[in-house]
Amino acid sequence: MDINNTEIVTKVATGLIEDAIKCSWEKVKKWFKDIDAKDSVRYGDAYEQYLDNTYRKYSKIKTIIYRRSPRNLYDFYECIGVRYEGKTIDTSTINNLLEIGKKIIITGTGGTGKSILFKHLYLDTIMSTGYIPVMIELRSFNSFEIKSGAIEETIYNTLVENGFPLEREYYEYSMREGGYVILLDGFDELNRDKSTRLSSEIKSLSDKYRENCYLISSRPSEQFIGWNDFLETETKPLSKQQAISLVDKIDFDESVKAIFCKELENVLFDKYKSFSENPLLLNIMLLTFNNNAAIPDKLNDFYDQAFATLFNMHDATKDAYVRDIRTQLGCDDFKLVFSYICFKSYFYSEYEFTEMRMREYISMAKEKYSQFRFTVDEFLDDLVSSVCMIIKDGLHYHFAHRSFQEYFAAWYTCKLTDNIQSKLLSNWLKESDTVITDLYFNMLFNMQSEKVNKIVFAPILGQIKKKYTDLGFTIVFLKSLFHGVILKTYRHDGGMRKSLSLAIKDKQKCYTLKLTCILNGYGFPPANAEAEEKVFDSFKKNGIVMGETVPFDTALKYVSDNNLLEALKWFDNQIAFIVSILERNKESGIGQKKKVSSILDEL
The missing domain is CATH 1.10.10 (Arc Repressor Mutant, subunit A)
Known part of the structure; x- marks a missing residue:
């Protein structure tokens, strides 16, 4: 499906959003019961003020290129699609998303444009729906203690503080009636000690006021497995045509853009796909191309060059240096x-x-x-x-x-020294919930892959190998790492594929195993679909619901050991892979050699 950027441009060019604000109260007053004529006028004016204030806030943004003065979002916005069950959903209007459900999680890796998408969806809610839009940036909850009802209170405060001072009874009634599109941006930006509590608050709010529409943006996270009422979608990468279109919209040296777009078309997009499919990295590509006429192959080199470019950068719209480093540091x-x-x-x-x-x-x-x-x-x-x-x-x-x-x-x-790195990162693997989705380990591995394998992963992989050697691929072995199994489905070859995943118990070992596989190029071959489906159907027949963790002892009431282990054979294959990585990366001490040449032979 093509994404309709023309529709967005037309709306903005004709000033339809501003016009929509002026007549917005007529579309939303149905959510408020028993408002008399006088209150209707008062609330109508206040609601228009609320939309005007928030429109000013969300319609202009700063970017890596527009760093000093905010620009109109739609001057350079390139609409990204989201993928759900194998299909692409056009996000040029929020109505396309609301057609699939009222509770939606939109995931995407860093720089894919989730926050800008949410600003667009907020503005389109004003334009294209009869809902009241509310945007909450979830990172704001890092600053205070999260109490019961925190999200509900924050929504109310957002309305009031931006000019819509609803009486409490009207607010609660409109929430019960389902008058809101509630956009919760940046779940992944919550601190570890906040995310579990806020997750509970979001689910509680969406159960209490289930008629409203809830959209959440985040990097991918295992935390969403238990959010059974929410549909999980993912942002689509930019196509080559979208990448060129985005660059063409940027206010930048026209001659540089022309050369860069030609190179994108011919070589750069396909050669540096992981960069050019990502809106943030594409912007940085343009800057580094302007500065160096070349793009580094590796992600860490790319970021290093990007920093040097930004440090020494001209203003993108002026033919003069504007940088003035007050610290006088190089x-x-x-x-x-x-x-x-x-x-x-x-x-x-x-x-x-x-x-x-x-x-x-x-x-x-x-x-x-x-x-x-x-x-x-x-x-x-x-x-x-x-x-x-x-x-x-x-x-x-x-x-x-x-x-x-x-x-x-x-x-x-x-x-840092090897000893400090080993202690720090082995404990981080035990404590963090975001090591898989963060870019940190990916970048560290690019910088020092052998060291990460040897001093961080190998000691933990050794513990896994010992258990595996002692117990074999058995339920007892799986119990040492996981709480149980989880039923999941995903779209595959035009149909729905039934699958099993494992609920992590030992974070340190499980995350180490998964990172070892990902970073060392494990191919993750397809699982045994027939064996998985057989176990899946047995669970469903006995009332097990999707997303629920089934303890191993409970699972064995419905299927045999052998059938369950056969369905989870994909994990046994991962164990074999990490053992091979462990064998290649065993610590080998350097003996007391007298000659440099003999030491070098061992390195």
């Missing part, structure tokens, strides 16, 4: 200090900061690298105004994109 020194801030904040799971917290991180880095003479004010100003790695949003600060934090955290990790 690119490499600034990168070192910034990477320490990224490293510390990444492992503290902090992506957004109050000004006080931002200053604390800079002070820590200043103390760590006391040989550099700069003030906290100077470094903060450079981060926001010159290098633009950090964006100031109201009273808070956040990274221009989380992938920069992950890259520089990985870069700094490489500077």
Whole structure:
């Protein structure tokens, strides 16, 4: 299915959104009972003010290229589709999404444009529906304790603070009636200690007021497995035509754009597909191409060059340098200090900061690298105004994109001793819930693959191998790693494929195993579909519901050991793969050799 960007451009070019705001109350007042004429006029004016305020907020954004002054979203917006059950859904209007369900999760990796998509969906709700739109940036919950009813209260406060002071009874009635499209952006930006509680709050709210429409954006996460009422979709990558269209819309040197678009068409898009399919990385590609007339092959080299480009960047729309580094640090020194801030904040799971917290991180880095003479004010100003790695949003600060934090955290990790890396990362694998979906390990592996395999993965893989050797591929072995099995379905070859997944118990071992497979190129061959379907049907026949974790002892009431193990044979194959990686990466000590040549022979 083609994505209808023409429809979006037409709406904006003709000013239809502004017109829709002026007559918006007529479309939504049906959600409020017993409003008399006087209150209707008052609320109508207030609702128009609410939409006008939020329209101004969400219709303009800053990007890597437009770093100093916000631009109209639709001047350069390229509509991305989302995939659901093998089909592409056109997101040019939110109605296409609401046709598939009222509770939707939209997942996508970093830089795929989820937040910009949500801004577009907010604006299109005004234009194309009779719902009241509410946007909540979930990272705001990192700043305070999450109490019962926190989401419901935040929705109400968002309405009031933006000019729509509903009386409580009207608010609750309209929520019960289903008058809202509630957009919850950035579930993956929640701190670890917040995400479980907020997950419960979201599910509770959507059960209490189930007539409303709920859309959630996030990087992919195992946490969504138990969200049985929510449909999970994923953003589609840019096509070659969309990538060229996006570049063409950017306000940038026309001669550079023309050459870059021609190169995209002929070579660059296919050669650097993982970059050019991603809107954020495509923007950075344009900047680095302008600066270097070439694109690095590796992701970590790409980010390194991107930082150097941004550090030394011209304003995209002016023929003059605007950079003024107040700290007087060179690119490499600034990168070192910034990477320490990224490293510390990444492992503290902090992506957004109050000004006080931002200053604390800079002070820590200043103390760590006391040989550099700069003030906290100077470094903060450079981060926001010159290098633009950090964006100031109201009273808070956040990274221009989380992938920069992950890259520089990985870069700094490489500077640590093997012993510290081993201790830090083995514990991180035990504590973190995002190691699979974050880019951190991917980037670290690109920088030092042998070291990651040897000093981080191998000791944990050795523990898995020992259990496997002692117990074999048995239910007892599986119980040591997993709580049980989970029923899932996905679209495959035009039909629905029944499958089994495993509910993680030992995070450290399971995440290590999965990362070892992913980063070392395991092909993840198809499972035994017939065996899985047989077990799946037995569970369904006995009342097991989709997404529910079935403990192994319960599972064995409905199927035999052999049948269950045969259905999970795909995991046995993964064990064989990680054992082969372990054998290749056993620590080999260097003996007390006297000659350099003999030491080199062992390296």
